[in-house]
Every structure is written in C-alpha cells, then in structure tokens.
Amino acid sequence: MWLWFHKLGSPKYFWTISGRLIPWLGGVTGVLMAVGLYLGLFVAPPDYQQGESYRIMFIHVPSAWNSMFIYLVMAVSAAIGLIWKMKVADSVAAASAPIGASFTLATLVTGSLWGKPMWGTWWVWDARLTSELILLFLYMGFMALQSTIEDRQKAARASAVLAIVGAVNVPIIYYSVIWWNTLHQPPTLSMAGTAAIVPSMLIPLLILAFAFKFFYVTVLLMRTRCEVLERERNSAWVQELAQEADTNLTPALSRSRAE
C-alpha cells in the first residue's frame, strides 16, 4: 500500500521540488562562477614560469574534476539501478552521461590549448591525456548503448555494466601522473592536502570547482525532469502540464488555424 502510494506520488513530487530548486542552484552557480572568474582573471597574478597562459587552469582543472566526478556518479547510480532496479537511479545515470562527456571534451580541448604554447604540442600520448581520452570513449559507449537498445530496461542493464567496468579508469586517470612519469605535471592539489599553489591562485580555482559542481547538479536536475516527463507522459498531471504549456507557448493565431 505504502509502496503503491509512494510510486504514485513521487514523480510529481520530484517535478515540483526540482522546479523550485533549479533557480536557486542556478543562482548559486552563477554567483560562484562570476566571483571565481573575477578572482582568476583579474586578481590572481601571472605565473612566474607560464605567464598568463596558466589562467586556462582555472577552467581546465574544474572541468577535469567534473569529468571524473560525474563518471563516478554515473557508475554508482547505474549500479544502484542494476542491483535494486531503481528507475530514478537509471535516469540519473542516463542524464549524467552527456554532461560528463561534455566536460571531458572541455578538459581535453582546454588542455590541448594550454599544451600547445607550454609543451609545444597539441597532443601527446601521455598517460594522463590517454586515460582522459579513454574516459570520453567510455561516456560515448554508454550513450551509444542507451540509444541503440530499444528496450529501456535492457539498455539500462547493458550500459550499467559498461559504466561499472569502466570505473577502473577513474583512479587510473587520477594516479596516472604519479605512476607514469610522463609529460603531464603532478596534481595541483593532492589528497594529502598540501597545495603546490599560492592562495591567490588556489582560491579562484576552488571557487570555480564548486561552481562547476553546482552547475552539474543544476543541469542534472533539468535533464532528469525531462526524463520524468517522458516516463509519466500518460499521467493526468503531465497531461495537464502539457496543456498549460502549449497554450502559453503557441501563439493564438496558429492555434486557431490548427483548429
């Protein structure tokens, strides 16, 4: 009885709550982004070795952290979906994949744009760069499985297995600069807490890292809302919602012509 009630009430509840949360999350993201960019671009001094080019790091590192963090969220929620058959978890995994893939792409492109003037090359088959590229392929594989398998449940199952197996790549990316002493420099911040970076550069980096995390949560909710809408399309509340939205979106003229 409770389960039935919960199932019935929950998607609409999620829709309402997330609708209220999104503007706030977006606002926090915007403020953090503005403050971080201001401190990073105007206040932080140029680097004594790299000059101004190091400012790419302020967006490169938060993108890279997001690319790994989102993968872990995706793998864990896919695993939850696989084990406990939780549909919300499947939705979170599916919604995370394109977001994570886009941050991985941003990481690779911004890294490349930094590597060209600093290393003298756009790309090297360094351990860090290669494992990050593999991360992009894992995201793309996940999305390909999701879109090619018709049956929703089968798609969720197959892609969950891929996500879980692929998760070994995340620690490999993280430790790659320590295990293989190739071109990419060691981490800017280590888990041990000692930062090889001065506060005037560290603070904007951390603020932007938080901004990117808030951004992820915001767009994740937005995508999950679409997912819920799609799945609940035949329910009364979605029908009502669609009716309302359609009247607001369609100009009166074209509506009357259609009728």
Place this chain on the structure above:
Amino acid sequence: MSEFFHMGGYAFYVWSAYAVTFAVLLVNVIVPLRAEQKLLREIARKAARAKRDML
C-alpha cells in the same frame, strides 16, 4: 584593458579555452530547456489528436 585581452601573448589560447568551456556550459543548459518544451508540446498535440479522434 587591451593588456588584459592580450593575455601576455597567449590571448588565442586563453580565450579559446574559455570560449570552448562556456560553449559547453551553454549547450548543457539549452539542451534540456528545449527538450522539455518540445516534449510538453508533443504531449499536448497527442492529447488533442486523441480527443479529436474520440469525437
């Protein structure tokens, strides 16, 4: 100000990196917004058609 845009000679690399990243952020916002609108419209159309067919 022009010194700021010059970025110590790294203008192309720095501003391209920022442009790419913000393009990625923008796409991530626009895609779900448009998807939601499109889906709501489609659901409304389908409901209207179903109603018409019933009559």
